[in-house]
Amino acid sequence: MTLKTYGFCVLPLVLSATSVGEGLDACSTSGFVIPDGSSSGSTAVFEIPGGSDTQVVLGARLELEIEHPWVGDLVVRLIAPDGTTSVDLLDRVGMVPAGFPGPFGCGGDNILASLEDDALEAADETCTIDGSPVLAGSLRPQQSLSGFIGVNPSGIWQLQISDRQSGDQGSFISACLRLEVAPDCNGDGVPDDCSCQGDLDGDGEVGGSDLARLLSVWGTNDVEGDLDGDGFVGGADLSSLLGNWGLCN
């Protein structure tokens, strides 16, 4: 168990992250009480360890379990490790000026849902008068998770959960972040075929012509020649090219 502070509340967290094929999963299973009537709320975190290769997010979904007697109180926001890329997953679902569900949002109980872009139903349009958990199954989030495409998954993901209306209190139970990732050898946010890093002329082989091209931009910030993405064509790039010498896989 680790104890971390992220500017909101101090939370006990159990973290795990495993790499499954092209997927990365991280779960937070230590529950906590969500502060009632607080715009700041609490934060659960998921730690995605950095690997030997840089990666990039291709897709994401979040499996979320919250016990709360009035889910329309909740705002749930996922923030990428870069600290700036964020997506509002739930934003006071069901709020309308009057009618159904009402000006205070959906009054149903609990969330046990997988928030994903290709779900048929939108979380904001799912409220029922008698369902529990009222947000259940596969649901589209308030904002598209495609906002995370291209970010580096490595590091601390924050799941901010705030209860914006006092009077009903609930608890975060657990969440799992499922990421689809791909290598991004040059760190430009675009997936790369890292096994052929150095094939600058694209002929399927790292060879003399590629070496000549790299040397021709030696000492510059040429993007193609800057294989490690450090902004400079130098020894590390040469080393990488030579390490992949030969036919690409």
Place this chain on the structure above:
Amino acid sequence: MINTALALLCAFSSAGMISTDQVEAKDVAAPPEDILSGRVCLPDPADSSTSSWTALLPHDDIAAQLEHLVPGPGKSMVAVLADNAEAWQLELRSQPGLKSEPSRFTGVDALVPGAVARTLTLPPDADLVQILVKDPGTGGAGWILLADGQDDLILKTHLDTRSTLLGSSVGLHATLLGGELLEGTVRLRGPLGQEQLVPLQVDGPDRVASFTPDQLGDWTVHTVVRARDSRGIERLRTTQQIMRVVRPELTFAGDVVLKQSANGRVDLDIPVSLLAEDETTGPRRVAIGCEIWGRDASGVEVPVCWAARMHQLPGNGGPSSCSLRFDPNWITLAGVDPASLSLRALRAHTSEGFVLLAHDAAPDSLIDGVITPDIASTRVVSQAMLGGRSGQVVSGSTPPEQGLLSPGGHVLLISHGYCTDLFPWRTDDFSGDVELFEDYGANVSHDTFALQFEARGRSYKSMGIAGHSQGGNAAAHLYTFYWSALDWPTGERRIQGVGVPWQGTALAGNAAVLGEVFGIGCGTNYDMTYEASAAWLSFIPSWVREDVWFWTTSFTDGWFYDYCQIVTDVLLSDPDDGTVERYAGQLDGANNGGHKTGWCHTRLMRDPPQCKDPDRNVELSAEAAR
């Protein structure tokens, strides 16, 4: 995002928007059992007749009767109802061996706020009494209410139609129980004060007076008969009713089309023809209801469900359409072939008074591809099926950048009823989150009252309602027809009502007639008549009633002449609370909290007001859903 803020409107236009534009109407449904039991069926007008064993007449019209009166065995009382009742003389002429209390003054706020009557109780079963009634000579109008003790001689009257439309003939039927009806007249007084007298004619076992109303609004219908009781004694009997006359705003105008909507529900597109809005038009809302039937596997026609909805009509006239909507799971549950669906009892009522605007017992319909869900997926009736939410069509809107809303709690809203000058509840008995609904001196329909509750509820996440008198009707109306904070409370009792005239009260009609004497007071309230109540109740399905708890009270019944209010007592059937009869305070299908004696409807009655009962109030507070 879908924005259904206009959901009250018929689908065709946004014109005619009123201040309730944000209200969302429910797609109301009721199970087949409600059709078979008759709960959502329009009752025969004769079933909501007005009964009377008394006579209420101008002094000059009853003076002769008072000169030679033979009291029967029941309650006997004379009341002078006049602006200056204090100045009137009312006494029993001295007769050997006959004792009588002197006449008294009594407030009759239950009839007309601030009105005072002079009353005199009579010894029962006396051979003959002479009652001296003398006006002060100041010219003020005076009416006499005479209860002659012959309480088995009863006049019953009812209108023969629920469609009291401008320019359409209406018949008033009168029957007499316990004697012979000798002759009678119906005195009609229109909204502008014009009067007409129509004699009762023999028509089979009934006497009937036919007339054609030529003014919009509330008419008083005052039926006066001369009758002979079983002892051969001639007596007068009268009934006092209200007849609401409306324009034929809407008529059905063609085949109804059943089709599957995009959200999977079944739509009934109902062609209608509308009159254009004009300056005489009140709220352009109509309640439309319809039974859906189908054939089961053995070919037998069975009810599928009943669907209803409150519609806001546009201002323009001409051809248009309204829609009803129901969950296809009803078809699955009924086990019928979707191709066999048919409609019955399509009807439209005004939202205020529930006057029947249009009715089609068996409307023609066309079925445009209705698909039902897998039968295995539906075993029970869900709340979404009853109130119109499938979980797929909920409106949503991006909330504003969240500041904390206020107050936003879960409350019990306690409310007064019709025409109240003081808050009736003893608020100290209530604890927890309680809010008061206060709109003193108001005279509004159930619909308007309900929309006021709805507006109040927007400040809260959820609310339960404890309503006194009409406040109970309004709560049930809100829960039936509109989405509101009343849909969201948790706890045992969503709606609690004390002294609620679920089936109406005779005082509504009597107060209308006495408006001629005392002025309009708070005005007539047609919704609380027996007639309007019966029509309204036919739109209140079982699932609403199951969420209602009600209580009734009446006067302490001892050995003497007991009552809550001596004047209204004889206008109502015992036992009563001075305003609502015990029987009329029952809501079939709801939870009966019981009847308690020793408590009356409001203050200024003989026993304490029912809303001051601390035991019940504490219970209401503790058990309320919030």
